[in-house]
Amino acid sequence: MAAMLRAVRVLHRFAERPVPDRRNIFSDRPPEPPASDTDRVQGGQRWQAVVRHSPERAMFPLLGLMVLGVEVWPGLGVMPARGPILLTLPCIGLMITGWRWRGGPVVTAVGCLLVMGFVDPRIVAMTLVAPMLQVVHVVQNRGFPLGVGISGIGYLYAVWASIPNATSASDHVDILLVWAVVYAICWAVGLLLPAWVTSRVSFLEGEIERQRFQIAAELHDTVAHDLSLIVMTAERARVDPQLGGPEALGQVAERARRASMQLRALMTLLEVEAAPPLLAFHNVLAHSKDALARAGFESSVMVQGDLGRITSSTGDLLSRLLREAVNNVVRHGSPSGGCVVLINVEETVVELGVTNVCHRPTGEVRPGVGLTGMRDRVEAAGGTMTVSSQSPDWRLALSVPMLG
Incomplete structure (x- = not known):
């Protein structure tokens, strides 16, 4: 009994040790990354957000109830009363880990020590899983001192429960090695999981940003x-x-x-x-010519090839590109200079060119939201786009493959 009390005191000292950000492991949040590194701070904040909003608060109670049902329920009325009572403690620790990732492992560790002192190891089975799951959870939250403590007690608990099944010295060695490998895997999973989740969150954030830009481009077009x-x-x-x-x-x-x-x-x-x-390209072409005429532009539309060969997907893309190009001409062009639209339909590609006189001075072209959205659409389809300004003309030329 004195040895168990000493073990509990050692575990408590582990729990009281400060982590690098000087917050103790009984704090409600994972340790903060160093504030001097901006990227690591942002990554740590994303990981903390994932931890706070993760389904673990529901997962751990379910796991604890499952272990409780498999381990304790069959022994009711068969084993001495203290057996089911003490085996319940690791299950309770597992259940509360979702809310208190520091307190839950401590309860489980105390329960394991009590079970080793008062329960027959031959009736222990499913509660061996509780420390393993908690090691993964504690390590992924960077609670390394507590992770070392719960790993040590969990390892001793697993070895203690497995020794009665050993029949030779080699079996004893195998038990020691197998459980060491199991807990090493738990540590590896706990260390790698935050990086994987953070990268996944970063990917999803990038997808959201891309979709936001697509919506903005759609509204603009x-x-x-x-x-x-x-x-x-x-x-x-x-x-x-x-x-x-x-x-x-x-x-x-x-x-x-x-x-x-x-x-x-x-x-x-x-x-x-x-x-x-889908937008009908020939209708958009006619509307664009009317829009230029209403804005005072004398337009010239030249078509080489058969517009009927343009597929629906390519026509939809060209319709959006032409609308944006004409919109730029109306907004920034000089009606006195006119506008020339050239469309060349080939077997595998369709080329679109727009030339007009621009109010802007000659110099480097600085694309805005409209031109950036056009370029993104063209490149996403596997095409090319160039914009040039040479006094007094503004030229837009793009080529897109014939999409299926």
Whole structure:
């Protein structure tokens, strides 16, 4: 009994030892990474968020109840009363580990020591699992001193329960080695799991950011295009009241109605994850020519090849690209210089070129949200895109493969 009390005191001293961030292992949160390294701090914060919102609070009680049912329930009424009572302690420690990852292992360790002192090892089986699971959980939360303590007691508990089954000296050696390997694996899993989860969280954060950008690009390519034309029509009507007649109001109403439909389609896509209707490229080409004419541009559309050969997927992509290109021309181009749209349909690729006179000075092209979104769409499809500015012309040239 005195030896067990000394072991409990040693374990308690392990628990009271400060971790590197000077918080003791009975704290409710995992240790913080060093504040001097920004990347490690951010990674530690992501891991702590995963720990706080993980399903472990439900998993550990279920595991504890399962071990309790398998280990204790069959022995009720068969073994002495102290057996089921003491075997319940490691199960209780396992159950509360989800809420208190420091207190749960301590309860389990005390229970294991009491079981070794008062229970026949031949009736011990499933409770051997409790310290193993807790070692993984403690180590992944960087509670290394407590991990060493619970590993040592769990190892002794497993060896103690296995020794009665040994029949020779070699069996004793095998038992010592096997349980050492088992606990080494538990430590390896506990050390590697945070890195895997953190990398997975980083990947999902990147996917969320990519989808956010896609949504922004979609809004920019559709709704923002029509809103820009509405604003320009309204500004022209304000400068020259003669341009604000029924025809101009009809154009504003048509574009507003189209923007509303596009926004509703995008909301439907976000809700039900259904693909939006494909845009007919020849219709978008006609609408783009009308938009240029209404903005005062004298446009020239030249088509080489058969537009009917363009597949639906390629047509949908080209429709979005052409709408954005025309939107840029209307917003930044000079109507006096006109606009030339060239489409070349080949067997495996489709080329699109737009040339216009731009208000901007000659120099390095700084892509905004629209051009960046176009480039991303083109490169995602396996195509290429170039933008150049040479006084006074602004040139956009892109090539996309014929998608299936």
